Amino acid sequence: MQEKKVVGAVAPSSRFLRKKMLAKIDFSKDLVIVEYGPGTGVFTEEIIKKMSPGSRLYVFELNEVFYDSLSTKIKDPRVKIFHDSAEKSEFYLNKDNYHHADFVLSSLPLAVIPKTVKDEILKVSEKILADQGMYVQFQYSLNAKKMLKNHFRNMNIAFTPINVPPAFVYYCSNR
Numbered sequence: 001m002q003e004k005k006v007v008g009a010v011a012p013s014s015r016f017l018r019k020k021m022l023a024k025i026d027f028s029k030d031l032v033i034v035e036y037g038p039g040t041g042v043f044t045e046e047i048i049k050k051m052s053p054g055s056r057l058y059v060f061e062l063n064e065v066f067y068d069s070l071s072t073k074i075k076d077p078r079v080k081i082f083h084d085s086a087e088k089s090e091f092y093l094n095k096d097n098y099h100h101a102d103f104v105l106s107s108l109p110l111a112v113i114p115k116t117v118k119d120e121i122l123k124v125s126e127k128i129l130a131d132q133g134m135y136v137q138f139q140y141s142l143n144a145k146k147m148l149k150n151h152f153r154n155m156n157i158a159f160t161p162i163n164v165p166p167a168f169v170y171y172c173s174n175r
């Protein structure tokens with residue numbers, strides 16, 4: 001029960017949602033990409049397929065089973081997977097001498113994460129985002145709108161009906 005609460009999903013995301021999550025990324029560039037909550041890796045594997053040789057991907061997954069499975073499956077020198085919480089992204093980027101991310105892709109179930117934790121995650125995400133960067137978040141409702149607006153000046157929202165459940169994708173930036 002507790003596990004279900006933290007995972008916040010009944011099934012992995014559809015390829016339609018995956019397409020929307022990655023739609024704004026220009027993979028021809030060398031990018032630093034951060035992913036929160038990869039789960040079984042539906043977005044992660046597609047990012048790896050598309051990212052340039054000079055790009056880097058930092059992945060944060062709290063669930064031990066997902067973390068173990070992903071780190072066994074993915075052996076790519078461009079990718080680092082951490083069994084740690086999303087708000088630690090800045091710490092691990094800085095450790096590798098990266099100070100900004102071009103994209104932060106979040107599947108975190110904001111609706112069930114305690115307020116203090118999600119505030120910290122969004123604060124850190126805002127801080128690490130490059131000036132021209134984008135924070136992309138999917139949710140199953142529009143309830144995250146107000147909270148995301150507290151951290152990002154600009155927001156566009158897309159809807160994906162073909163997902164279980166149907167999902168909203170928030171594209172946020174401070175451009």
Ligand SMILES: C[S@@+](CC[C@H](N)C(=O)[O-])C[C@H]1O[C@@H](n2cnc3c(N)ncnc32)[C@H](O)[C@@H]1O
Pocket residue numbers: 006007008009011012013036037038039040041042043060061062063066084085086087107108109113
């Ligand atoms: C809704 S699932 C999404 C899985 C996958 N990205 C997909 O779309 O199918 C959310 C994921 O976030 C992870 N998670 C929850 N809180 C987290 C946190 N604070 N830091 C990192 N991962 C977290 C959960 O373990 C779960 O794998």
